[in-house]
Amino acid sequence: MISVTRRLEFDAGHRIPDHRSQCRNMHGHRYVLEVTLAGDVVNVPGASDNGMVMDFSDIKAIAREHVVDKWDHAFLVFAGDTAVRAFLESLPDHKTVVLDRIPTVENLARIAFDTLFPHYHGQYGGDLRLVRVRLYETPNCWADCEG
Numbered sequence: 001m002i003s004v005t006r007r008l009e010f011d012a013g014h015r016i017p018d019h020r021s022q023c024r025n026m027h028g029h030r031y032v033l034e035v036t037l038a039g040d041v042v043n044v045p046g047a048s049d050n051g052m053v054m055d056f057s058d059i060k061a062i063a064r065e066h067v068v069d070k071w072d073h074a075f076l077v078f079a080g081d082t083a084v085r086a087f088l089e090s091l092p093d094h095k096t097v098v099l100d101r102i103p104t105v106e107n108l109a110r111i112a113f114d115t116l117f118p119h120y121h122g123q124y125g126g127d128l129r130l131v132r133v134r135l136y137e138t139p140n141c142w143a144d145c146e147g
């Protein structure tokens with residue numbers, strides 16, 4: 001079994017409504033998402049992904065479609081943060097993603113993992129599995145969600 005990791009970046013805003021410090025204010029981050037997959041190396045002569053666990057461009061395409069493109073340049077807001085939701089909904093054509101939990105980096109890593117899991121697990125030869133999503137909120141702060 002070998003693991004591979006693909007790194008993607010996106011920008012998004014959020015706030016932590018109950019936080020005792022500055023994070024209770026609306027602000028944004030340059031997030032970095034790392035998707036780590038494990039599986040056996042493909043051994044199919046003539047196949048485009050021969051010798052790979054999964055082609056990095058395929059890893060990227062799946063992560064972009066299901067997480068990155070939805071969150072990039074959006075404001076990630078907790079459904080229970082009603083005042084901020086009302087404000088965002090008053091902005092025409094604003095890209096807002098309403099979440100079922102507070103958008104801490106820990107919760108976002110879990111959401112990303114749960115969202116991506118079915119799109120990688122058991123694909124590409126059947127032994128492929130998503131083993132970790134790491135989400136950096138800043139270069140020095142991140143959360144890991146492992147399955």
